[in-house]
Amino acid sequence: MKNAAIIGGTGYGAIELIRLLHSHKHIQLKKIISNSQHGEQISSIYPHLTSFIEEPMEKLEIKSLEKEVDIVFFATPAGISKKLIPQLEQSSLQCIDLSGDLRITSQDQYLEWYGAEAAPQETIDNAVYGLPEIYKEEIKNAKIISNPGCFPTSSLLGLIPAIQHKVIENSPIIIDGKTGISGAGRTPSAMTHFSEVNDNVKAYKVGKHQHIPEIDQYLSGIANESVTSTFTPHLIPMTRGLICTMYGQLKMTISTEEIIDLYKSFYQSEPFVRIRNKGEFPATKDMNGSNYCDIGLHVDERTNQLIIISAIDNLVKGAAGQAIQNVNLMNGWDEEHGLNNVPVYP
Amino acid sequence: MKNAAIIGGTGYGAIELIRLLHSHKHIQLKKIISNSQHGEQISSIYPHLTSFIEEPMEKLEIKSLEKEVDIVFFATPAGISKKLIPQLEQSSLQCIDLSGDLRITSQDQYLEWYGAEAAPQETIDNAVYGLPEIYKEEIKNAKIISNPGCFPTSSLLGLIPAIQHKVIENSPIIIDGKTGISGAGRTPSAMTHFSEVNDNVKAYKVGKHQHIPEIDQYLSGIANESVTSTFTPHLIPMTRGLICTMYGQLKMTISTEEIIDLYKSFYQSEPFVRIRNKGEFPATKDMNGSNYCDIGLHVDERTNQLIIISAIDNLVKGAAGQAIQNVNLMNGWDEEHGLNNVPVYP
């Protein structure tokens, strides 16, 4: 049994961690840390947690953290963990960073896309990218995890088999992303105001989303050469769920059946990736509340394009669930522990 | 470990039972029975179940059922269980009827409100109404459970403390119900067609809903005199969730604080009822995917009315979750077993 703390206790990422940790047998959630609302009970903000958590949220006391817990989840907005994790690197704590602070290996790129100074290069280098289906061995030995972004999780799981097996060209790669509004977090804004987004679809951050360098960095690593993808995210009038529809130029003649076989074989040991059969494509709700990533595939023979459709729950496989999957691996527990619930449908 | 079968395998009630039973340690789901789609895999209809259930659905073989399972859930539309349960009454099977077939004790009333012949009177009399917060002892000894309707669950839990303690008059009692569309089931119709119900609210079955006699029957039992309530259900553009706003004429001078204390004390041993503090009222999403019923209370001193707001997830506490809560009690298991998950929020 290990003890855990969540820093950034009032965002949706933290709330989802609380939900999932409640049924995790090896982790006890010891502390919910919120500098803005410490002293308050979390159920006063989130009444659905009534009867689950009685202790008030706490202020961060970084020096005593190591004595009290073993695992720290950073469910913080960009810019926080890059300051805190360097202070904890010498400790024995396992740090899981759900923010984007440690995902971009080049400090210059981070500055360019995030518009702020990067974390120390050493901290960045010590962090392992927590996409278990691809970097499982590294994760098992990691102490700091940089938990992937929601769009990168969906698109990398969808693209990597095709890139690695050189089924598609490295360029152009089109990623058309669609996400539920919870991906924008809990801070009210015009962009998340119900009357503005309900019954509405809109592209946003066209050509500028900070998940672009993250996707390209890992695709390039797999391809062993520079890959640049075109990524356009869209806001969808739903709370949870994220789907990427991806288009790649085929390098070879391959049938839909063959590409499905290739993906099934690529992910055959992975409990959270489900490859759909021919003619079947995932809907975001099929993963609702669960850690699955479902992938559908189609070879468009008319245009020689491979269409890859990859869907997740942005708050689970795209955030809190993947964080727990990483912790399970880091601690030698069953990778599926606490995560094998049936999706909530409808 | 007991074995269970679900009859009526492709409706939303069955799907929710499958989800909840997956994390139930004492029950193994042995059979999903669907006469219309036997032979098919349920994941071909519900892809979210991919990797969870491999066996095809089966045809009902009522004679051999007793040999294969211990518990039978009837997640069937009205009119089925009233024919099947009488054939199983002599068996050792525990039968949980999620339909309305056994809820109305008077055969004449059933005929009037359901427009069809009732079940045999003996079967009706043998069935226990599965509202555990009120009828716990009877449930523990029951073999046939008539699982309450979704609106009756919400409204009875909200009204019974006030009726029993004679805080409000028995008439008029106004119940204004609002339900998500999943309550209408999975059969497509104009009433559940997305473009017709999205961004729309509509009252339906005004004065004619078959939950009216169910509510009145149990309120009358508690009051020891005939209670007739006015109930108007509304369709709300959401998938899950049900909320009843109820209005009763106060018989005494009582403050909001005092009525809250009375309810907290009434439900103090009940794990699934959460009484809100003064000025706080439940939202349906606070229960999403969970078995809780949250109740908020307000004394309107200007008009001498008690306002009671009671919310549930219609598919969990209003159907499958309550069914499992009943099974837990019937078998001497922890009442909360398999049901103590955190609501899925947001």
Place this chain on the structure above:
Amino acid sequence: MKNAAIIGGTGYGAIELIRLLHSHKHIQLKKIISNSQHGEQISSIYPHLTSFIEEPMEKLEIKSLEKEVDIVFFATPAGISKKLIPQLEQSSLQCIDLSGDLRITSQDQYLEWYGAEAAPQETIDNAVYGLPEIYKEEIKNAKIISNPGCFPTSSLLGLIPAIQHKVIENSPIIIDGKTGISGAGRTPSAMTHFSEVNDNVKAYKVGKHQHIPEIDQYLSGIANESVTSTFTPHLIPMTRGLICTMYGQLKMTISTEEIIDLYKSFYQSEPFVRIRNKGEFPATKDMNGSNYCDIGLHVDERTNQLIIISAIDNLVKGAAGQAIQNVNLMNGWDEEHGLNNVPVYP
């Protein structure tokens, strides 16, 4: 042809006025006034107005207003018009106040429910309550209109025939209100954050909503004695639309057919009230984008209650459409002018 200005140009009320005035032949919209965003083009905030309005928004110059326009719409939050209208009372301007500032005739009541000082008593007394179906003659002669609130519009139109004809008791009167989120305006908040309100229903301001004294004031006027109603508003996950389900104790034996006839006769000259036939009840979408108020009626013989269901588009009949209906009457134009469009369905 008259010229008009809108003060408070960036809220949803203003936007709806702009839409409706665009097809009004007798009014030219001369100025959109916004103190917070003057100088900006309104299409930079509301791109749907691109190609419709080129002139930038202006700062309020109250002294020159009379020279430039004939009609002023106050689409301002509470607290603004009560200061501005007294400065314009001596002018020839027609003032239509869409806010609640002039609706409560008692200054003490305004203070109690709005938590702020009321407008000068003289200004309040000069304002006519702009519910045309009830106060048409007064409106024709008015210079200052206090445009009704959205809930009061729906509930007064639903209740007044029954109260006036003494069909129901004056107490208890239950009004269960349900509104789309646009009623909460355009300022982002937790209460209007998509992920919080989507797929969710919640009661709010229970026993405290500022529309309560407005409803009671006009019901009391009709009844010629004090009427206090119990009103509970609910937030519904839809953008537009508002529906009140109302319950009153019958004072006489009357059939559903007879009450429908009474309502049809009461509103027979009113172009914007449509009484539904027996067994039919309005859905909010039936009025979408239009100025209609549809009313359905049911006598619940079991409980001796009259159920009245009254639905409007909260931004049209509940705000901007009714404002224009009032202006039409004040100027001797056809009451329906600019408002007889077919609802946008689905």
Place this chain on the structure above:
Amino acid sequence: MKNAAIIGGTGYGAIELIRLLHSHKHIQLKKIISNSQHGEQISSIYPHLTSFIEEPMEKLEIKSLEKEVDIVFFATPAGISKKLIPQLEQSSLQCIDLSGDLRITSQDQYLEWYGAEAAPQETIDNAVYGLPEIYKEEIKNAKIISNPGCFPTSSLLGLIPAIQHKVIENSPIIIDGKTGISGAGRTPSAMTHFSEVNDNVKAYKVGKHQHIPEIDQYLSGIANESVTSTFTPHLIPMTRGLICTMYGQLKMTISTEEIIDLYKSFYQSEPFVRIRNKGEFPATKDMNGSNYCDIGLHVDERTNQLIIISAIDNLVKGAAGQAIQNVNLMNGWDEEHGLNNVPVYP
């Protein structure tokens, strides 16, 4: 003043025609024809039309049609107009076919994509494709209009300027389409069942949608060589609205500003196409209830892709509004007549 009939009176296309024709000064809607529900009042199916249309729907009497009306709108499902229009070709009637029956010029292609026999080649050849921004002169002289599909309208208006000016390669062209559920019509099915599509996104008819050959046919005509596009439609949980995000490989060095200028100049005389400024992209709601097509453009310099985002209301510019725009042109009326309303927002 001309008289019109709508055939296929109970679908959403017909309903939208009724709404728009109500404010059209030159057309009187004389007949609503529905073979399945003739004799019924349309307001019994669509209560929002109460007080607008009193006459019952009629049965089709094709022989007498010419005597009674001048214009016939076919708002029928695929397979009807191909049989009816050949019978009317010798008459003086103007026929506007909102179905796909006459859109594909090759009978073989129609058979392949629609799975049924095509219309007579002569009828196909006589029909003019009703995309007024591109084929205005042909439309002015047409007697039979094949009204474009919703996805082709959005994608052709977005792609044609770039294809015609040879800004992008003819291959690959990626069209990622997202549509509201009303595009699937009014017949209930699992695909349009609220609980299945709410809070959900799903791709459908991947590689098989019948709008693919329509898009390619007209792109090829513009390019003067064969163009094959990759098109993937998605169902979005909203009622109205359609948006295509399109990706094309740049053939030249061009900036976002320059491509915007090119589009503005291409569409400078077109009242219904609005090109957004740099960094601004349309949301579907910006066109709600109106005939506009808004287009946003971005040059992704990293990947040398042109991103084109084109949005419409699928029931207006994607169906009924465009039909009326065509009729206006055919009759020499102002192209904008009856269509210049402000979008309904929010």
